[in-house]
Amino acid sequence: MSDALPIIEPFRIKSIEPILVSTREERARHLAEAHGNLFKLHSADVMIDLLTDSGTGAMSAEQWAAVMRGDESYAGSPSFLRFESAVQEVYGFENVIPTHQGRAAEHLLFRTLVRPGHVVPNNTHFDTTRANVEAAGGVALDLPCKESEVTSSDFPFKGNMDVDALRRVLAEKAGSVPLVMMTITNNAGGGQPVSLDNLRAVHALCAAHSVPLFIDACRFAENAWLMRARDPALAGSSIPELVRAVFDLSEGCTMSAKKDGLANIGGFVAVRDPELAAELRRRLVVTEGFPTYGGMSGRDLDAVAQGLYEVLHEDYLEYRAASVRYVVQRLDASEIPVLRPAGGHAIFLDAARFLPHIPVRRYPGQALAMELYLEGGIRSCEIGSVMLAHHDETTGEEIPARHELVRLAIPRRTYTQSHMDYVIEIVRRVWKRRDAIAGVEITAAPPVLRHFQAEFGRVGR
């Protein structure tokens, strides 16, 4: 192992964006002006922006060339035909409906399939997915596998669904489950992959109850890579083959092209059933646009069409997985509590174990995210009770999230290993002074998706 060659970034840099190096005093001022909410910072005041991997990746020279080919015709644009055939070829779905991003695809699908009182099981809903199920009057039910409970264990497929729990839900409520959804990789569950065996088991249950299985496909290529790396039975399969093996189990998918589409914007919903597609298109023209552009420009359609092929390249996926693993292994070696094993798109710090003196109702994840910014200008994202807590319907009491995580999402093809070394060192410095870090309280928040707008105040120890 020791004389294996390092895995390099499989690209050269052609165009650069400067990073403004700030002082701690400047960052303290910016954070106060943002009321402690990292979503409210100006991005120019961030040094390493790991808030999200969504839409923030670097496009390739071929994608920029595709942007120039973009055709902005209102109807029948060749850009749409290239987009449509890329989705058909990669995923195998006949009917392709472009949307401006993933949540618009979710909106169309759930508004069409979900009625008040319906239950939608998912391995773990992403925040916009949950919000769209609930907006359609449904109940968003998370059924993560039991192995995902312990953040320090090395179970390879912590993104899996709890198949026994799904069996019970389908037996008890079969008439009110309009679809089952699988999120690959499991973003809110730590970017952990879902195994092919788990997808097959979920598919078999769905088939037995005549309930369609849909896939939240945002990180389908990363899932395929990790699936193969962690399942010896798949060693001989190519990535495109594995992608098809996954989607062949489903009736359709929603996709944010801002993730594994390697694009800055875009998404789609793709389905097998032509009648469902017709219904989705009827809604599409009301809220998004004509069926050959949805919510996208022709140049974006072309950038995504190219991105969907590039994301399947083995060198790219190997480097992508290696850069996340590199950070996880080094933090782990410093005994810093980090979600294991390494996921596909992000490093997740376990804030509950990082800051055990801060109770959950004082949001240790938010407190830690604020410290990473103060220490080194790193912007991360709390994925804990600020983002995911819900309120008990009768008592109004806040029920905490399953985990208090801080996500360091790695934008695709954007940062180099020396940026990752910097991130590791900043986390270590915060870890060394962890005992002096205080919790926070929410001083103002809107009722839905509160993490985007909430304001925070420090609460002394």
Ligand SMILES: *Cc1c(COP(=O)(O)O)cnc(C)c1O
């Ligand atoms: C990003 C994301 C979405 C929503 O996509 P947008 O393009 O941000 O609207 C849905 N599900 C998962 C798993 C995601 O990561």
